[in-house]
Amino acid sequence: MRKSWTAASAKQLREFHNFNLQLWFSECIFKPKRSYFSSENRWATAQNQNVYFWKRKSRDLDSKIGELEKSLKASLDNCAAERQGRIRAQQALRKALTQPKLDNVELTSYPMAPIGVIQSCFSTRNGTPRQPVLVPLSRACLIFNTARVPPASLEGLGEYSHCWVIYVFHQNTNLEKLWKDPTKSKFKAKVRVPTLNGERKGLFATRSPHRPSPIGLSVAKVEAVQGHMLLLSGVDLVDGTPVLDVKPYIPYCDSIQGARVPKWLAADSILAVASVSFSEVFTSTLADCWEMAFFLQIVPIACLLALH
Missing domain, CATH: 2.40.30.70 (YaeB-like)
Structure with a gap:
């Protein structure tokens, strides 16, 4: 029975034929004395292709490794710079807390108005x-x-x-x-x-x-x-x-009990006047003074009225 060729089989056959043509042309150009169909030549060509592939792959990997190393170094430098910045900020804060600047206090104003x-x-x-x-x-x-x-x-x-x-x-x-x-x-x-x-x-x-x-x-x-x-x-x-x-x-x-003051202030x-007490004589004398003052005010007015 004849085998039926599928589209996939035909594609594989064309690829195999093209590959063989490429090998034959390379053998004819670089090594014309050797036969194309020798197994030794095919093995050597495959080895050369593998070496070229891995060399290219290795160069790509080396390039990526170099980029990763540069990125890692930049990240470490940034972390170190941030750490130094935090240390300097903490030192400045401690210095500001222990030695406050008075000039800022003088320039500060507060909203106050009489109530x-x-x-x-x-x-x-x-x-x-x-x-x-x-x-x-x-x-x-x-x-x-x-x-x-x-x-x-x-x-x-x-x-x-x-x-x-x-x-x-x-x-x-x-x-x-x-x-x-x-x-x-x-x-x-x-x-x-x-x-x-x-x-x-x-x-x-x-x-x-x-x-x-x-x-x-x-x-x-x-x-x-x-x-x-x-x-x-x-x-x-x-x-x-x-x-x-x-x-x-x-x-x-x-009121602080036992508070101390200088001698010159004592x-x-x-x-200080704690209290004032008035005697009975003072009260009666004060009443007489009020009567006298009233009399001195009334008498001149009565005289003026009599003259008119």
Whole structure:
């Protein structure tokens, strides 16, 4: 029986025929004396083709290996650079924490505005007590700005007997210069202390109103809270003083038992008035004075009316 040739068999036959022709042409050109059909020549040709294939494959692999080595080296260099960068950043952070730069603090500003104004019995700073305890009967009214401080924020303040008032020394003579350029304004490092007959002490060892930041702190007695007003007594505040904040006075943390003060300041405690007692003679004498003053006012008026 004849074998039937398929398309695949015919394709294989053509490829085999073409391969044999290529071998025959190569043998005729380079080795004409040898027969094409010898098995030795075919084996040598196949070996040469295998060597050429693997050499080409090896060159491709060497090229890829070189590219991978370069990529790996670049990645290692980047990792080393990042590690060095992190180390330098950590060192700079530790240095900044241990040695903070004060020039940045000087250039920093904070949004502060008065929340209220004091109406006081002291119209000028001359004659205003140096400390609030010196005149316990002095009166003042703190009127809050309702646009910034709603009345509800004062709820509970009347339950305290005293409060701290934080304010601005608005009548300082150098206040305008300080506001224009705070970084270039200069202040006196030492000030004269009244109780030392003109002897100077460090500014921050005193309560002088002339300070780098003209902020004052005073304690006052809470008399009543009425709407958006706070009635105070025992104040040392000038009329029109702008108030920055109010905090309740808490004895267990605001009153330090055994607190130490310099000897030159201990003499000021003598000026504190704990209480005032009036005798019966003083009361009757005061009543007589009022009657005399009334008589002196009425008599001239009666004389003038009689003349007319």
